[in-house]
Amino acid sequence: MIKYSLKLAALLVLLLSSVAHAGLITDLTEDDYITIGELDWAWASTVNVGYHVATDNTLSGPGGDFGWRNATILELNTFISNRSFALTLLQYDDNGVTAYKNALSYWNDEITVLDLEAPFFGTNSDIVDFNLGHINSVVGADPGQFDYLTFYVRNTPAQVPEPSTIMIFAIALIALSMRKRTVK
DSSP, X not given: OHHHHHHHHHHHHHHXXXXXXXXXXXXXXXXXXXXXXXXXXXXXXXXXXXXXXXTTEEBXXXXXXXXXXXXXXXXXXXXXXXXXXXXXXXEEOTTOXXXXXXXXXXXXXSOOSOOOSSOSSSSOOHHHHHHTTOEESSOBOOGGGTTSEEEEEEEOOOOOOHHXXXXXXXXXHHHHHHHHHHHO
């Protein structure tokens, strides 16, 4: 009876390990964020207030959203000071037109597109604000900073070779069963 219980337990472990996911599952695709070093950066909003009256936009914070979080001051300053990061935000569509990777539709109710040319509010487009370093991570409450851009970060998930793990378990089970047969 113990022999069958151990085999059933081993089979259950193998079954559960095969359905485990290696990375983070999220509605965002790789076209929505950029990876720099060990961090993923998502352009979450063109405003930096939780609720913006003029646009009727509600900006959601990153908490609990599949590992997304506010950047630390050091991470944010590194991001702001390195203008080459802006190049990694560039992407091209089928017509060769340049666009910028963003995840606005994931965290905002109303603002779902970047303002690349004509300013949404104030005097600057979103790209000019980005180049001026008007970037924040923590969602603010000050309406005076509505034109700051909001970026969220997450640690890049490690790649786990799941098929290899299952194979190791299978080899171990085969070895255990062969050991019993050689003992008899």
